[in-house]
Amino acid sequence: MKNRLKVLRAENNYTQEDLAEYIGVSRQTINAIEKGKFDPSLPTAFRISKLFKLSIEDIFQFEEN
Amino acid sequence: MKKERRKNLTQLAAWTWSWVATLAIATFGPKFIWDDHILLTVLAVTVNFTNGILMIIANRKFFNNLDELERKIHLESLALTLGLAVVVGLTYSLLDVTDLITFDAEISNLVMFIGLAYGIILTVNTRRYS
Incomplete structure (x- = not known):
């Protein structure tokens, strides 16, 4: 799954640490999501979309392997 | 958190x-x-x-x-450690029963092996996601 998390985070001047704090996960998890190494759960995806006031599809793009 | x-x-x-x-x-x-x-x-x-x-x-x-990624990392590490503990533990016991080793198979050795295996697997798994 691709995502725009890194771009959105930069646009909003958040550090990974800030974002992790807002979402309620560890900084390592934010880093892994940004690098595409880990797909977040639905509740985490909803929290991220709520924070950036965007739909989940605007942030995460599903792609078949 | x-x-x-x-x-x-x-x-x-x-x-x-x-x-x-x-x-x-x-x-x-x-x-x-x-x-x-x-x-x-x-x-x-x-x-x-x-x-x-x-x-x-x-x-x-x-x-x-733990958060979702950390739980995944720990779960994978626990699964591998459990498998290794069963396989290595029973092989170790078998070596003792069949007298292929000259000393008694001690449970403390298995406990140490489990601890070491979990530590190593957890470190490798954590690096995979960083």
Whole structure:
């Protein structure tokens, strides 16, 4: 799954640490999501979309392997 | 989240160290401290067992406070460690039963192996996601 998390985070001047704090996960998890190494759960995806006031599809793009 | 994590980790460390301490007392106490007094030995074993249960509860609390990625990392590490513990443990026992090794298969060796295996697998898994 691709995502725009890194771009959105930069646009909003958040550090990974800030974002992790807002979402309620560890900084390592934010880093892994940004690098595409880990797909977040639905509740985490909803929290991220709520924070950036965007739909989940605007942030995460599903792609078949 | 960080505060809660630190609190859970401190509690887990405290219960783990006190479990190790009570295990040492229950192991060496009968011989070196209270001269095989049966009631004191039963008491020491009971305290150690209760402490062990509380350590497991603290571990569960710590685990439940981890986030989704950390839980995935720990779960994968636990699955591999469990598999290794069963396979290596039974092979080790078989080596003893069939006299392919000259010494007795000690459970403490298996416990050390489990600890080492879990530590290594957890480190490798953590690096995979960073």
